[in-house]
Structures are given as structure tokens and as C-alpha cells.
Amino acid sequence: MCFLREKGLSRMRGIAVIAALGLVLSAAPTFAQAGAPQAPAPRPAAPVGAPTPAAPPPAPAPFPEGAKYAFINIQRIANESVEGKAATGRVNALVTKKQAEGADRTKQLQAAQQKLEAGGAVMSDAARAQLQKDIDRLTTDIQRFNEDAQQEVQLLQNDLMGDFQNKLSPVIQAVALEKKLHMIFSAADAGLVWGDPGLDITTEVIKKFDAANPGTASAAPAAPRPAAPAAAAPRPAGPTAPPAAPRQAAPAGGTPVRP
DSSP states (O other), X not given: OHHHHHHHHHHHHHHHHHHHHXXXXXTOOOSOSSOOOOOOOOXXXXXXXXXXXXXXXXXXXXXXXXXXXXXXXHHHHHHHSHHHHHHHHHHHHHHHHHHHHHHHHHHHHHHXXXXXXXXXXXXXXXXXXXXXXXXXXXXXXXXXXXXXXXXXXXXXXXXXXXXXXXXXXXXXXXXXXXXXOSEEEETXXXXXXXOOGGGBOHHHHHHHXXXXXXXXXXXXXXXXXXXXXXXXXXXXXXXXXXXXXXXXXXXXXXXXXXX
16 A cells, blocks of 8 residues: 555656646747748649639838837847847757757656556565655656756847847837937837837838848758759758847837836
């Protein structure tokens, strides 16, 4: 009876650790909350009677003449800019690596637990005690790995955020000076309910942001190409570009506004 109770407690601890590991890594902070939009692949001509494809989005509204303020969408800049995509790729790569390492540790723990459940009743006291020690050690190792992985991902996230702000702020200020603006707001952080679409200068900021960082653009992985008639071996991805991360925009010529 005592063995069965100990076995049940050990299994419950192991399951809790495994669940916590998956939760931490799956919830690890990523650079952008949504993946960057991908250009749709070319589609064959629609058959007769098929639904008509959606019309392309309308052209951006012109910037109101004489306006002295504008707004930007920071999340969209993170999703669509070359710097944002590169940073997102770095965070995702680290999370994927830690998930794989955690899966290996989890398999070792599960194998030890299954061994104890299947043969614990017929093992000698010494063998059963040693196996229980191994399970406790593996459980502790996973808990520590969980904490270290979370900290490593968070440190990378913080580095990316600081680098992104340092690169984006001068671009925002340059656009503000060019348009002679007094203020630029972050739409998500300013409590904006409605605004003239022409005041949204996000697209312009993204273009200038990419142009100001040509090294990052050249180092970014190439967009996928249509499949060739003959199957070709996949080519390795190019080197990851320098990181970046989003922060709230700053007033023109002023100190960056932090959330």
C-alpha cells in the first residue's frame, strides 16, 4: 500500500513538471503576437462559376494637408518590417530549441515512471529506491530546465526590444521632421478609438525603417519560391539578421514615450 501511494505521488509530481514545462515554453514571449502576413502564392485561373476573388485593398488615404500629428501601429511594424521579422525568427528559434530539449528530458522521466509502475512491485527494495531517486532527480532537473529556459527566452526578448526601439525611434523622428509633425501617437497605446485613415503613417515608417537597415534586409531569409518541375533538396536558411523589438513611439524630436 505504501509503495502504491509513493508511486502515485511520484507520478503526479512528474506530470505537473511536464505540464509546467510545456506551458512555460508555449507561452514564452514572442516578438510579435501575430505572424507577419505572407504574400499569397499565385493561383491558377478560377473555373467557370467559381467565386470572384476579393478585390485588392484600396489605396492608402492621402495625408491630410497641414496636419500636425499622426499615428502608427507598432505591432504592424513588428510584423511587417524586416527587423521585426528577423527578431521574431530569433525568438521562435530559441523557443523551438528549448522545446526539443525539454521533450528529451520528459521522455527520460516518463520512461523511468513507466518502469517503476510496470516492475516496482517485483523489484528489490534497493532497486526500487534507486529508481525512485532517479525519478526525483529527473523531476528536479526538468524544473530547473523550465526556469532556465524561461529566463533565457525573456533575456533575448528584452535585448530584441531594446535594439528595436533604438533603430525605430530615429526613423519615426525623421518622418515627423519631414512632415513637420508635432506628435506621433502609438494607436494601440494612445487609446485611439477612431482617426482619419490618412493620419496612419505606419506604411511609410515601415518603408523607411527597412531602407535604413539594408544589412538586415540582405541577411533575411529569401521568400519561398514556387516549386520547380523537378524536386530539389531544401536549401538551409540564411543567417539570422540582427534582432529588434517594439516599443511605443516617441513625440517628434522628443524622448521616446514608454508604455
